[in-house]
Amino acid sequence: MDAKECFKWWRLGMCVIELYDQHAFRGTKCVITGNCPSLDRCSITEVRSCKVIRGVWKLWKGRDSGDDYLLKEGEYPNLKALSDGKSTASAPAPVPDPAWSLECLPFTIQLYEKVDFESPTFETTVDCPSLNSCGINEVRSCKVLSGVWDLYEGPDYAKPSYRLQKGEYPNPEAWGNGNTAPALSVKRMTSYKIQLYEKEDFEERMHETTVDHRSLDDCGINEVRSCKVLSGVWDLYEGRDYAEPSYQLKEGEYPNPEAWCASDPTAPALSVKRVTE
Structure with a gap:
């Protein structure tokens, strides 16, 4: 896929990532616009550097590993840069291994219990009708990494609600309408x-x-x-x-x-x- 084709996918709102099998964006290049459970059918066998053109991507280390790299839009010239990105794995210090498979996350939001993105925090890619199992009691700030999300003042999507696009919202006032109340449930906007x-x-x-x-x-x-x-x-x-x-x-x-x-x-x-x- 050339630059023109890559730009076309970007214009269509698709997730786009450029993969390289060597450091510093060298070696064989492969452009992916969707989930790839294995690189066997691609022109490369492992990922040692990449450029996230659009979307949020999860890259898994090794064929059978549960560890992963979570990457936002940006450039990652080597394995250390990949491991510096936030990992959702339970291991406290991700090992800089090459990636073997990847998944696009069209919806990702980071929820914070306090204003100004202070912990505790919870990250999700799915709807949350309540926060009971999220490790937080309410949402007073958030970062929308991908997708469009609705935040609701009540549990079970009870209105009023606020629609947020990609960006950072340091307090309830930032999501509009003079709001000062925290959110108690969140939902992806998937219907058009x-x-x-x-x-x-x-x-x-x-x-x-x-x-x-x-x-x-x-x-x-x-x-x-x-x-x-x-x-x-x-x-x-x-x-x-x-x-x-x-x-x-x-x-x-x-x-x-x-x-x-x-x-x-x-x-x-x-x-x-x-x-x-």
């Missing part, structure tokens, strides 16, 4: 649905979708002049192939381009994409 209308005020023709569209060629409509975001967060682009300018829309109804604050209130959207982080 939008209704796209060719005319303003939700007049036909309409196309409903749950996936990205770099163009509207196969949607039965030529352009988007109104829409209803039923679930998830979406970006609408004035150009094809996600060409800017773009506008980010939360759940709600948008009867015309002016409603989504288009720079030109007469300009329709020509491509749409889910916000996944």
Whole structure:
């Protein structure tokens, strides 16, 4: 996969990692965009350096080892750099062995019981309807490493809730709406649905979708002049192939381009994409 192809996957919001079988990004290179339980079918047999282009990745040491490296976006030129990344293994000091398999974590969040990211902390990649088994009593700060997450003030996803994209939130005020209360449950945003209308005020023709569209060629409509975001967060682009300018829309109804604050209130959207982080 060349740089152009890698950029295409990045634009589509996919996890992307470059693997090298030698230190300092030398030797054979392999670009991965999904889970890889074994490198046997790839052009390399082990990982000694890598570049995380997008997403959060877990790399396992050895074929039968339970130890792993947890890597955020960045460059890791050698095994020491890999081991300096936070490991989720129980071993207190990870051994700098090469990696043999890897997994993309599209949803990762670090939850802190106190403000300003002070311990105790709990990291999760799945929904938590309560914090009873998480080792913390409440969430007063957090770091969204990948994906989009909803934080709820009550257990069992009881509202009010706050939707957080990738970033750091040092206190409840940082996640919006003048909030000061801690969160007691968290949930991944995995549902996406939008209704796209060719005319303003939700007049036909309409196309409903749950996936990205770099163009509207196969949607039965030529352009988007109104829409209803039923679930998830979406970006609408004035150009094809996600060409800017773009506008980010939360759940709600948008009867015309002016409603989504288009720079030109007469300009329709020509491509749409889910916000996944």
